[in-house]
Amino acid sequence: MYGVSPQAYDRAITVFSPDGRLFQVEYAKEAVKRGATAIGICSKNSVVFVASKTIHSKLIVADSLKKIFEVDEHIAVTASGLIADARRLVETARVEAQRHRITYNEPAPVETIARSVGDLLQVYTQYGGIRPFGVSLLIGGVDSSKRPELYEAEPSGAMTAYYADSIGTAKKEVDEYLEKKYKPDMTTEEAIKLAVEALKKTQEEATPTNLEIAYIPVTTRKYTTLDEKEIAKYLK
Structure with a gap:
């Protein structure tokens, strides 16, 4: 018998290959690997x-390229891959967060928002x-549990909780670095330094x-960003 090439199964998203693969989903994951790294x-x-942001031209206004998005004051998202696709998912997350707040008069649990995004994916x-x-x-944040939470949502819809994680072109190298250096009791400043060090080891400059940094502290549960002067301190 002649083997069947992947091309026979990758034209429609609803068709599985004989070995149980959805090629369009795998191609979507390849798009993620081509994106700038996020941690x-x-x-x-x-x-x-x-x-990390990819700025192809000196004529680009750097602030117009967003990689970290506020969903609610206690939840944020960073993305890698097709950022236009990310904006659509972020909007879904924002609507779900507001719907929960209006319905239950409380901030949405981080896991609830992550699952809503995973379901759409x-x-x-x-x-x-x-x-x-x-x-x-x-997708990360601090809800009423007052515990930092982080989830990765993949193109397949798979959703996994992490203590530390990365997505994008340097995922393999960054994850290996995080596995060696991550400690659960590290402070916010130490976590930022660790992430910046991981990025510096995997990109030329x-x-x-070309960096965005944000955090959500347990004390205030308020989304906070760093400006360029504050970011520069972590690059020395």
């Missing part, structure tokens, strides 16, 4: 996000006439312009 870390008193792997989202998200 999320749970410290003992916050959840930290550090994201999964739907886009199941029906014809659509394509999977070409993006992975790190890290500058205040």
